[in-house]
Amino acid sequence: MSLSIDLTGLVRPHTVEMVKREDNPNAAEFRLQPLERGFGYTLGNALRRMLLSSLRGSAVWGFRMDGVVHEHQTVQGVLEDVHQIVQRLKSLTLVLDEEVDEATLHIKRSGRGPVHARDIQPHGSVRIVNPDQLLFTVEDDREINVELHVNKGRGYVEGDLHPADRAMPVDLIRIDAIYNPVRRANFTVAETRVGQRTDYDRLTVTVETNGTISPEDAIAYAAALAQEHFRHFVEFGRVPVGREPAAPAAVAVTGLRQRLGRLIDDFGLSVRSLNSLKNSNIRTLRDLVELTEDELLKVKNVGEKALQEIAELLQREELNFGMQFEESDGELRVVGAGTPATPRTLSAEQN
Incomplete structure (x- = not known):
């Protein structure tokens, strides 16, 4: 019996980054988000075990x-x-x-x-x-x-x-x-936001080595070692590389998915607005359009001026505030049109 990997409705990481410490070139922090609830501990525990015992x-x-x-x-x-x-x-x-x-x-x-x-x-x-x-x-x-x-x-x-x-x-x-070249390895899991949901996982792994291997090579080796062991379980069944192409009618829907998956950096927002949104884990166009005007005003450092920028952006893209989407049969559907984005007239003080 063949197995089918159906990723419909499963959130997958879109932020993968490494930050090295300026005072110690052998230490680095790795962040992965968003992850489904519980995945942070699953991945973090496996990586830490490999890092501390198996290199x-x-x-x-x-x-x-x-x-x-x-x-x-x-x-x-x-x-x-x-x-x-x-x-x-x-x-x-x-x-x-x-x-x-x-x-x-x-x-x-x-x-x-x-x-x-x-x-x-x-x-x-x-x-x-x-x-x-x-x-x-x-x-x-x-x-x-x-x-x-x-x-x-x-x-x-x-x-x-x-x-x-x-x-x-x-x-x-x-x-x-x-023998282990890794001196310290630890991880933390915190909540992160995707759209209106705030219960996704953000995994942060901290690695410090003795200088014989870089932190990025150490975590890559640990991940490859875990992958090598999981491979044996995959061999119990047959997993296809991917699904058959969708019907031609789904082309427009796929375009919507790709369009909403674009990063907010691509739309000409001011640096202040971008930083405010990113600090609340609003990173893609979909994250943005799923929020209402009132919800955006509750985001730290987002005021009327930033809201004006966002409204102009959504108007250009023919999108609304507070839109709702649904995954169905591998397709992305709009189930809630939301509120039209109407740029406001700001007073001199607000400007």
């Missing part, structure tokens, strides 16, 4: 250091103990080349002073993202050699869960590895 990244999973045989000890001539060094290695952010799954890095230090990530010997397949990260501090005039084992993985893996290889040295210290 692949690189991390240090083990290390060797001169004079270190286990993690519960101090290191001769080094200010920090092994626990502190482990915490700093967890904060080391690096990227392995796409075709490389693991690598071994080396640090060779002679003399006193701090040792940073930039002191790691260059490796052709590894890029250090935070070279200023402090790893440890040498207090004595001595030579210290460190070996860092790096690989790729997903999410968070405890040190004891890393695969044990008997060929590895016995003094290799395994540490918890944080």
Whole structure:
């Protein structure tokens, strides 16, 4: 039995935008609206789960250091103990080349002073993202050699869960590895308006990464990963790409749908009027014509002058205030003609 995707009467997003933070290039906010009621939480939860647990990244999973045989000890001539060094290695952010799954890095230090990530010997397949990260501090005039084992993985893996290889040295210290390149991911759902209805969802997803991947690539990867899993459920049935073309009589109706779907930016309204309408989520011509004059005057910063502009716009487009539409059999029908848009004469004060 074939399935038919019928989107009649189902609101779909017409505003998809990304806003990056000026103070942090690795953080961004993504907004999607309008969505059917409840869709915001459905999509937000799935995206957040994918972002926080399923993206692949690189991390240090083990290390060797001169004079270190286990993690519960101090290191001769080094200010920090092994626990502190482990915490700093967890904060080391690096990227392995796409075709490389693991690598071994080396640090060779002679003399006193701090040792940073930039002191790691260059490796052709590894890029250090935070070279200023402090790893440890040498207090004595001595030579210290460190070996860092790096690989790729997903999410968070405890040190004891890393695969044990008997060929590895016995003094290799395994540490918890944080592979996920996303540091923070959260979402909020608020109500938004479409025409006269105010109970649609607006989804806002906030993403911050560690710099190894951009926020937009992270959310795109998470969405593609969710899509890949949902694809298996689609395979239980047959879903057509689209419906058969509508009958010729519906051409005019389709034209009406396209006409009402145009953004209000296209009609020459003043910047003040545009901003006032957009702040109330009135973004398309249909959003505008579904409101009565009294409802428009209740919109913040919309006064008589803005109403005059809107009335002139509707008169040019041969539309009215307070029009009502109905979806029927995939067609858009006018079921309420509304009130004619008659431009008003403004007084000197109103001008």
